[in-house]
Amino acid sequence: MKAVKPTAITAAMLVSTDATETYTAWNAATAYIVGDIVLRTTTERLYQRLVAGTTATAPESDTTNWLDIAPSNKWAMFDGEISTATTKSTSLTVVLKPGYVNSLALFGLVGSNLAVTVRDALAGNIVYTLSQDLDGTIIADWYQYFFEPAVQLAEVVLTDLPPYLDGHITIAITGGGTVKCGILLAGTVYTLGDTEAGASASIIDYSRKDTSAAGITSFVRRAYSKRMSARLMLPNAQLNKVQRVLADLRATPCAWIATDASGFEPLTIYGFYRDFSIDVAYAVLSYCSLEIEGLT
Numbered sequence: 001m002k003a004v005k006p007t008a009i010t011a012a013m014l015v016s017t018d019a020t021e022t023y024t025a026w027n028a029a030t031a032y033i034v035g036d037i038v039l040r041t042t043t044e045r046l047y048q049r050l051v052a053g054t055t056a057t058a059p060e061s062d063t064t065n066w067l068d069i070a071p072s073n074k075w076a077m078f079d080g081e082i083s084t085a086t087t088k089s090t091s092l093t094v095v096l097k098p099g100y101v102n103s104l105a106l107f108g109l110v111g112s113n114l115a116v117t118v119r120d121a122l123a124g125n126i127v128y129t130l131s132q133d134l135d136g137t138i139i140a141d142w143y144q145y146f147f148e149p150a151v152q153l154a155e156v157v158l159t160d161l162p163p164y165l166d167g168h169i170t171i172a173i174t175g176g177g178t179v180k181c182g183i184l185l186a187g188t189v190y191t192l193g194d195t196e197a198g199a200s201a202s203i204i205d206y207s208r209k210d211t212s213a214a215g216i217t218s219f220v221r222r223a224y225s226k227r228m229s230a231r232l233m234l235p236n237a238q239l240n241k242v243q244r245v246l247a248d249l250r251a252t253p254c255a256w257i258a259t260d261a262s263g264f265e266p267l268t269i270y271g272f273y274r275d276f277s278i279d280v281a282y283a284v285l286s287y288c289s290l291e292i293e294g295l296t
Helices: 142-147 236-248
Strands: 002-006 014-017 037-040 045-049 066-071 086-096 103-107 113-119 126-133 156-158 168-181 183-191 200-205 208-211 217-220 224-235 254-257 268-279 285-294
Touching: 002 103, 086 183, 103 168, 103 254, 168 183, 183 254, 224 236, 224 268, 236 268, 236 285
Parallel strands: none
Antiparallel strands: 002 183, 002 254, 014 086, 037 045, 045 066, 086 168, 103 156, 103 183, 113 126, 113 168, 200 224, 208 217, 224 285, 254 268, 268 285
């Protein structure tokens, strides 16, 4: 099991992005109607008008007339929620300068290919490259080859990036239509132990299901979050380190990777741990049980 602790991305770390904004910037002189949505570049948030009219107070300071509804398209991938994604037609390219990091995690991906390039400085030498096909379809026979619907590989976690203080990471997502990225996380990876067989994966469905008095059930499809339970085996020499790392990661959304093996993407989650316990079972080995709850 590995955990990637994120580095908070600031405006100074976002070197460039070609993500565009759908909504125009707020203007104090404009008379807005109810439902109008504006962009505030100072907060990188979108606000919806609640009361028709003109007000000089900025939306982030005027909760009577404005409702904060979402991050800007450019910053949606950095807001900590998979369901608020940065989108762009055909391709999306982002350049980060996050400092010393050795990992990159992307969740909520939509596209056909992911390319990652690391340079040791702006326009410096290339020290790392990766091209990842985002087609997760498993083909077992000729029928599936011709008729199986494409399956989107929505999670990619890289834990082998070379750390450079002035490193510049370029992330490019391409596809035939609109591409998306729900979470883009750069950070530091910690190895917690070896995941034992028997790990479980499930989801929490936030959809609404109502049954009328006539017995008719209606559904409102909403987001869901992933869950994972796993037991790890680790040397006793690592007990103190693992306990300290997990204590530091409390109430912190991270990328959790139960295994690097291909095909086990359900055991890769962006979320937080609800509980952990360490069982000092043997003279040289111990067990750690983890309950991970994903975020939407």
